[in-house]
Amino acid sequence: MAATFGNDGRFHRQLIMVNGLLPMVLMGFDAWRGKLGVNPAEFVTRATGVMTLVFLVLTLLVTPLRKTLGWNWLLKQRRLLGLFAFFYCCGHLLTYLAFDRDWQLGTVYEDVVKRRFIAVGMFSFALMVPLAVTSTNAMIKKLGGPRWAQLHRLTYYITIGGVLHYYMIVKSDATYPLWFAVMVAVLLGYRVVASLKKGKEREAVGVVK
Amino acid sequence: MKPISKIPSSEITPEETFLNRRFFMKTAIWAGSTVATGAVYRAFSPRSEVKSTGAEIAKVGESSFKNGLGADEKVNSFREIAGYNNYYEFSTDKSAVAAKAKDFVTDPWSVAVGGLVGKPRVFGLEDLLKMESEERVYRFRCVEGWSMVIPWVGFPLAKLLSLVEPKSEATHVAFETYYDLKQMPDAGSAGIDLPYVEGLRMDEAMHPLTLLATGLYGKTLPNQNGAPIRLVVPWKYGFKSIKSVVKITLTNREPPTTWSLANPGEYGFYSNVNPKVDHPRWSQARERRIGETGSRETLMFNGYAEQVASLYAGMNLEEDF
Numbered sequence: 001m002a003a004t005f006g007n008d009g010r011f012h013r014q015l016i017m018v019n020g021l022l023p024m025v026l027m028g029f030d031a032w033r034g035k036l037g038v039n040p041a042e043f044v045t046r047a048t049g050v051m052t053l054v055f056l057v058l059t060l061l062v063t064p065l066r067k068t069l070g071w072n073w074l075l076k077q078r079r080l081l082g083l084f085a086f087f088y089c090c091g092h093l094l095t096y097l098a099f100d101r102d103w104q105l106g107t108v109y110e111d112v113v114k115r116r117f118i119a120v121g122m123f124s125f126a127l128m129v130p131l132a133v134t135s136t137n138a139m140i141k142k143l144g145g146p147r148w149a150q151l152h153r154l155t156y157y158i159t160i161g162g163v164l165h166y167y168m169i170v171k172s173d174a175t176y177p178l179w180f181a182v183m184v185a186v187l188l189g190y191r192v193v194a195s196l197k198k199g200k201e202r203e204a205v206g207v208v209k
Numbered sequence: 210m211k212p213i214s215k216i217p218s219s220e221i222t223p224e225e226t227f228l229n230r231r232f233f234m235k236t237a238i239w240a241g242s243t244v245a246t247g248a249v250y251r252a253f254s255p256r257s258e259v260k261s262t263g264a265e266i267a268k269v270g271e272s273s274f275k276n277g278l279g280a281d282e283k284v285n286s287f288r289e290i291a292g293y294n295n296y297y298e299f300s301t302d303k304s305a306v307a308a309k310a311k312d313f314v315t316d317p318w319s320v321a322v323g324g325l326v327g328k329p330r331v332f333g334l335e336d337l338l339k340m341e342s343e344e345r346v347y348r349f350r351c352v353e354g355w356s357m358v359i360p361w362v363g364f365p366l367a368k369l370l371s372l373v374e375p376k377s378e379a380t381h382v383a384f385e386t387y388y389d390l391k392q393m394p395d396a397g398s399a400g401i402d403l404p405y406v407e408g409l410r411m412d413e414a415m416h417p418l419t420l421l422a423t424g425l426y427g428k429t430l431p432n433q434n435g436a437p438i439r440l441v442v443p444w445k446y447g448f449k450s451i452k453s454v455v456k457i458t459l460t461n462r463e464p465p466t467t468w469s470l471a472n473p474g475e476y477g478f479y480s481n482v483n484p485k486v487d488h489p490r491w492s493q494a495r496e497r498r499i500g501e502t503g504s505r506e507t508l509m510f511n512g513y514a515e516q517v518a519s520l521y522a523g524m525n526l527e528e529d530f
Contacts, residue, residue, distance in 0.1 A: 019246045026247060099497070099504075171353070172301070
């Protein structure tokens with residue numbers, strides 16, 4: 001049974017597609033029936049931002065889950081999770097341009113320079129673009145596996161930037177950004193510990209030889 | 210003949226059962242995951258159903274003040290005013306405050322007025338509701354960049370202060386909000402020191418626009434809007450208009466105020482609405498009027514410059530923000 005589930009890539013893909021799009025669909029439905037709350041602009045801006053962070057955290061969750069639970073099938077779906085993060089981040093950027101900038105695109109540069117949290121957010125978004133562009137099979141082949149993997153480690157910095165961006169805009173109650181910070185710290189901490197262990201094992205093997 | 214498999218044929222799942230089981234599993238995963246995703250979305254999306262539970266306010270007189278709203282400015286709906294509140298003692302989520310403040314006890318209530326006054330006095334809720342009230346339609350501009358137009362019911366603060374006879378050495382008025390962790394269990398994560406305190410200069414407090422509001426849309430205040438009595442200072446950012454007041458103290462020095470204690474670089478004592486002085490993290494030049502799609506220009510002193518600008522003559526409003 002487990003083996004069957006683990007091999008069913010099409011099923012995983014559909015599952016992630018539907019669940020990833022569902023919040024977007026529900027938001028659209030709520031917008032259509034006028035149920036996005038008293039300040040829809042604020043809600044949509046925050047929701048798309050949070051969804052970006054959720055998908056970034058999910059992409060970072062793939063490696064620990066593979067290594068600890070052996071869920072190797074997740075690896076095939078990681079690029080899709082990352083693309084969802086990019087998708088919601090584009091939505092987040094659009095809400096900023098529409099509601100915060102009133103489509104006065106000329107004022108964006110000035111705003112980035114003036115407001116540090118906007119600069120941090122924009123920087124993280126800019127780092128996402130090359131990752132989205134290189135997310136195809138052809139690009140992996142072109143770049144070669146190791147180089148591609150190295151490039152996509154930018155995800156670490158993107159996620160840290162995203163959480164920082166969230167923390168910087170909060171007025172006083174930092175509960176949600178701190179939750180994200182803890183999750184990201186655990187997921188990145190896992191990698192640090194894993195690489196330290198690997199280093200030691202290599203050393204040990206070296207000594208025996 | 211060698212057996213192909215060591216598993217006895219009786220233990221092999223027939224293909225049909227296997228496929229059925231897989232179909233069942235997939236269906237369960239589909240249903241479980243989409244319901245969970247939908248539920249998480251719902252939990253974090255605004256629920257702004259608010260009920261009007263206020264009682265009629267007995268004596269509401271004609272407004273002594275022309276509201277001065279532009280032709281394009283509409284009064285916001287009760288749902289908007291009572292469904293979107295900054296009341297950090299209950300929640301930092303503006304859409305969640307109404308539900309969290311639902312059972313807040315506002316009767317009995319008393320407001321202790323003291324300090325540098327001739328006749329200190331504790332006003333019971335009955336006394337306050339007996340004061341001759343009138344409707345005042347004011348713009349309300351939040352420091353976060355959104356705004357509303359609100360039909361308050363109340364009486365000038367000056368009226369209450371005259372009853373306690375302020376001493377001549379009193380220069381400022383300090384206010385304090387009710388605070389009780391039992392009734393406000395989420396107050397611990399507000400990120401600001403509580404109880405909430407605010408303050409005004411004496412001339413600001415005595416200004417005829419400065420209101421003690423006891424109602425909204427002709428009825429007593431909903432809990433989430435600061436029941437049973439709150440301050441309304443229409444030319445200042447909303448956080449100056451302290452809610453659920455229990456204490457008013459006249460002093461001879463500038464009193465501490467919650468937001469300037471929390472972040473002195475971002476929130477000053479005066480906090481007058483001023484499109485020319487930006488918040489360090491966002492512009493204050495424009496605002497989003499709740500209910501409108503575009504944004505509109507923020508007016509100097511929130512549109513009340515004619516009435517209040519003289520209070521600040523000669524002051525540098527960029528320093529005294």
